[in-house]
Amino acid sequence: MENLGTKEMREMAWDIIYNRRSVRKFTDEAVSEEDLKLILEAGRWAPSGEDAQPWRFVVVQDEERRKALGKISAQGSGRRFSGEFITKNLHKRFSSLEDEEKKKAIFKKLTSGDVSAFTGTAPVVIAVIGKKDVWDLPFDTSAAIENILLMTTALGLGACWVIAPCIDIRDELKVKELLEVPEDYKVISLIPLGHMDRLPRPRPRIELNDLAFSEKYGSPLYDK
């Protein structure tokens, strides 16, 4: 308790938050039981509305089951991006990219679902599921997921918050069937995690003065 508010604690917390990345490449090194338990404990200690604690974690390590999750993930995101390709939204999104070969490669990676297929390559996949009969399910489970991601980062491991296999109800039903999730629970997200190949670079962020407002929307809290 006496460590809270210290300079060291502030810096450590900031380091963890800032260095959290969406990691999609893992080494073959196994995740230790000790690390896995700490990661799950971090999820368990998230806040929840009315202290409902609706999260449950299905830890998948079996190779065939991980491959099946990877396939559902690939199908989900490949389908979504294929739709974006057909409507030319993908072309608009990457209109500033002048390298045509690179653009073509990106389109292929997105429409093939490869961008999410990595889910099956992680040594551990945590399926975060949530009990439906609570007030604040999406918020509670998101808090648990972020705790999981931050603890993973603190342990020097990598993870990614993957929604592609669950966002479409048709894909979620496949995951539910695979993991035998009962009807009164829903699959929120998959978190593939493991030892990372490398720490990816951070993605650009909206400037703080463009998203923090004083007293009312639109009145910047900070000067530019």
Add this chain to the structure above:
Amino acid sequence: MSNDKYYSEIVKDLELSFWDERGRGARYRTTLVGVNYFKEKYGSDLADKSWSKTVQNVIDALVKDNIIKNATYDGKGNVLVVEFEGCVHLDVERELAKKNIDPFSCPCANVVMHYIDSLIGANSELVSIELTGDNCKVTIGIVGSTLEEI
């Protein structure tokens, strides 16, 4: 006793609530809306070996069940376009459009996708829904196969 206007309002309010809750994500949670009715009534009878006959079977069922007045379709490669005429859901979509919300759910398209998906063994994608007068033009992306390969 029936009050179509009331039910239309209810459906519109529900779709608005869904949009409020999930924004663009709402479209992915409604891909099975309307499918169960047809599964229970027609089972696999609407599916044919040919994608074209399958789409026509679905259109005929939608007309028979007074959900649409008619529909036309065209498909090539990975793109299937169906234009539904005089759909009972049209009023809901018009009300959403007044609030600048693009239509994100089409039960008729969901039924077409369900039966096409049974031929390709994969899920297709509802790419866009355009309102054109009394018609709705839906574009469906066939993924993992082409219409010619079915």
